Amino acid sequence: MSDRADAGTPRGIDPRGPRFAAGITALLLLVDVLLGLTGLSTQRSGDASFGWFAYQPLADATFRPGGGWAIQSATLAQRALDPAFLLLVLLALLFLWGLLAPRTAPWGVLYRTLVQPRLKPPTELEDPRPPRFAQGVGLVVVTIGLVLHLAGVPWALPIAAAAAFVAAFLNAVFGLCLGCQLYLLLQRAGIVGRARPTAA
Amino acid sequence: MTLVPALIGLALLLAVTVAIGAFVQWRQGRPRRDIPHEVVQPARLGADALGQTATLLQFSTDLCSRCPGVHRTLAAAADARDGVLHLDIDVTHRPDIAKHFHILQTPTTLVLDRDGAVQTRFGGIPNRDVLELELNRLTAEPANV
Numbered sequence: 642m643s644d645r646a647d648a649g650t651p652r653g654i655d656p657r658g659p660r661f662a663a664g665i666t667a668l669l670l671l672v673d674v675l676l677g678l679t680g681l682s683t684q685r686s687g688d689a690s691f692g693w694f695a696y697q698p699l700a701d702a703t704f705r706p707g708g709g710w711a712i713q714s715a716t717l718a719q720r721a722l723d724p725a726f727l728l729l730v731l732l733a734l735l736f737l738w739g740l741l742a743p744r745t746a747p748w749g750v751l752y753r754t755l756v757q758p759r760l761k762p763p764t765e766l767e768d769p770r771p772p773r774f775a776q777g778v779g780l781v782v783v784t785i786g787l788v789l790h791l792a793g794v795p796w797a798l799p800i801a802a803a804a805a806f807v808a809a810f811l812n813a814v815f816g817l818c819l820g821c822q823l824y825l826l827l828q829r830a831g832i833v834g835r836a837r838p839t840a841a
Numbered sequence: 842m843t844l845v846p847a848l849i850g851l852a853l854l855l856a857v858t859v860a861i862g863a864f865v866q867w868r869q870g871r872p873r874r875d876i877p878h879e880v881v882q883p884a885r886l887g888a889d890a891l892g893q894t895a896t897l898l899q900f901s902t903d904l905c906s907r908c909p910g911v912h913r914t915l916a917a918a919a920d921a922r923d924g925v926l927h928l929d930i931d932v933t934h935r936p937d938i939a940k941h942f943h944i945l946q947t948p949t950t951l952v953l954d955r956d957g958a959v960q961t962r963f964g965g966i967p968n969r970d971v972l973e974l975e976l977n978r979l980t981a982e983p984a985n986v
Binding site for chain 1: 842843844846847848850851854855857858859861862863865866902903904905906907909910913932933936939940944945946947
């Protein structure tokens with residue numbers, strides 16, 4: 642049953658590449674959490690310091706003095722122009738890139754051109770599929786945050802960014818691939834990986 | 842939210858993440874012995890036989906970044922000793938096996954004794970030294986235990 646000998650063959654990738662990419666992603670996600678916490682997503686509509694409707698509060702039907710969230714009374718354009726939202730859209734696109742074409746994804750290219758030549762050759766190569774699956778998990782988490790934010794749910798954006806940050810940071814610093822761990826759970830629940838018959 | 846509470850929140854997030862990572866890494870590679878000492882039937886796993894003195898039973902999936910490395914470690918440990926067999930079971934398409942052994946993460950490694958009873962369980966990457974100690978213990982055991 643020792644049939645995994647093919648898993649380290651020349652098709653493999655340098656395992657430090659995905660970790661380098663996860664480091665950059667984690668940093669960007671941390672910035673996004675900060676933007677989300679200081680931006681529209683967690684803004685109370687009573688705050689006069691930074692409110693677009695402060696000049697005519699009583700004209701707004703959903704205005705509740707002191708209570709309610711700014712995002713609930715913001716227009717769709719205002720929600721979409723929130724800096725945290727824009728940065729998270731960019732990160733979602735990068736996740737999508739990493740999922741669809743991992744070989745041309747920007748951080749991977751940056752790693753191979755700038756970082757890898759300065760390091761020793763990798764002691765062992767890694768299967769490219771687990772990190773690619775993890776990109777898909779990141780994309781799903783971030784997309785949920787984006788959609789909820791557009792729907793006017795307060796705190797959705799920083800929480801989604803924080804969840805993605807935890808996964809990216811653990812991958813970069815500790816080499817733990819949460820998305821890969823998730824695969825077994827999803828597969829046991831019958832959500833993924835049942836395309837082939839179970840009798841292997 | 843103003844900048845100061847946001848930065849405090851950010852620091853908390855960072856601290857919690859580091860704590861999670863440190864905890865998971867600390868727990869990984871530590872053997873667990875408080876487990877049901879079930880006797881494993883090799884035929885149910887698709888294997889012919891178990892090792893004569895001990896078996897390293899590894900569970901992997903297709904999408905497991907650490908499994909190939911653990912496979913090499915365990916194969917080397919098994920090759921270095923007589924009567925120790927390394928089995929690597931791909932549970933990607935066998936959720937029944939994963940469910941039976943309560944596998945929530947891969948790699949998971951079970952150390953079986955000469956009778957095929959589960960003695961030790963490693964979640965994640967087994968510590969090489971601890972693994973050697975386990976094998977020493979199992980090899981030194983008299984055959985009738």
